[in-house]
Amino acid sequence: MSKVLSPKEEFDAKPWAGKLRKYDILKEGTIALVVVALLVTSLAFIFGSPDEKSLTFKGWAISNSDNFYATTVQELAGTSGTATYGRPYNTNGDGLNVGPLFLQKWAGVTQRINAANDFVIEPLMNQVQSPEVKAALSQWSTATETQRTKWATTYDDAITKVEGKLSAVPNGDYGPVPALANGLTEMAKAGALDAALLSQGGFFQTDSTKQILFFGDGAYLDDAGTAANLQGGTWGMMNETGRYPGQAWLWLYSFWYQIPPFTNEDSHPIGANADVYIMVIMGLMSLGLIAMPLIPGIRSLPMRIPIHRGIWRSYYQSEGIKRRKR
């Protein structure tokens, strides 16, 4: 059974039977294109566009070698952000959840990463190394998993205890870990790690996941993000490098990261799972935008707040149409 339409609804749906005005759609389109082309060309000439050079492992290892070294040890110990991340990289963490929904966990491991092997051991093995590093690689590869973890975590703990000051780390039984970390640091300083991480022994590669994750485990990328005012807590999602407009259309997404409980990582369950809650909120809000004409209250706002009187002012005036009573 079809819905009975009110006279006004019928009027809105029918083809317009009132006065017409001339309208040249092709001319309008052409003028719009020319105006926008001129505007864009002018803006491009005057302001250009941002292009901050990408960071490299070489830059990291040279500018903050202690941090690079300590991050390498964390990768070997399995204590880095990537090593403990969980899905989609490994099963070493449960990830975030919304109530009983563990969406991250359920999606599974689709981009498997073994931080110790992929970030440290494989790149070292794919390069010509000094006898010391070769011996360390041999000692590492023949040791049991338990022994490797013991060496690396003992060393990681010792570095953490002296707050990353490598010269203050006491002697101990760290096995081949110092030699491996030193080997990777030297490799990175020489500029060989950037390519080695990407290729992983192959020729054609287009996946930069490993480099990005390794970068994020250390302080280099984070410091650069802070310096460029790109951190999430400062509306970073919608900011751009330099003095350029960024993705302003992400303002609502960024907004949630500025207010409690999303700003407090220790607050359960929302703050600790802020990323997934915000994704769900934004998903629902996007659906709300798409289905807005169905939402009671919001759909009647245009009739209640007479902004349309301004939009159609000349028509209303010429026809002497007063505001309708609702």
Next chain:
Amino acid sequence: MSQKMWTARARESWQKNLPIEKLIPDTQPSYVASWIYVFGVLTIAALSMIVLSGLILAFAGPAWYHTSSFGHWVNSLHFWSVQLFFAFMVIHLWGKFWMAAWRGNRFKTWVSGAVVFVLSIATAFTGYLIQTNFDSQWIAFEAKDGFNSAGIGAFFNVTNLGQMLLLHVAFLPAVLGLLTLIHVLMVRKRGVVPPIDADSSNTEAAK
């Protein structure tokens, strides 16, 4: 017999719903007389500039503009086209909201436009990920957590340059272009929504 043919039925349906006079009209209802109406066509014009500059960038490859001054200028064209595109589209969207433009069987037109808006955000986002500079490194690292947390990252890997590149230059523009076309055809089919305070007495008086 021709009534049963798909081709004949499709042609007849097109001619009935969207005759050439509706598709490229030379008249409009007299109420279509406000600057707010300009922002729809400006959005499409900005989209055209995005596609044009994007095609040049695609031909030369994602890293070209770092080393070529002409490439950097084309990148600037692309950048500012996107900025204007969103500015125009948001004004268009607000305008249509305050007109309650979904009235008179125009719900699907609103839906197609809103979907284009959401999809445009996704398309622009993939563009920021393939800049192959510091900005894209940062955005990829930061954004992965949101997508991973919702299980989307398992299939939509923002740190995979190759995947984002293909989505940005092939799949997403194709879908966006198609949806924009459908949106425009819907507007042409239904016509521009009449003013909220107008009713049949106004058109009767006009006759």
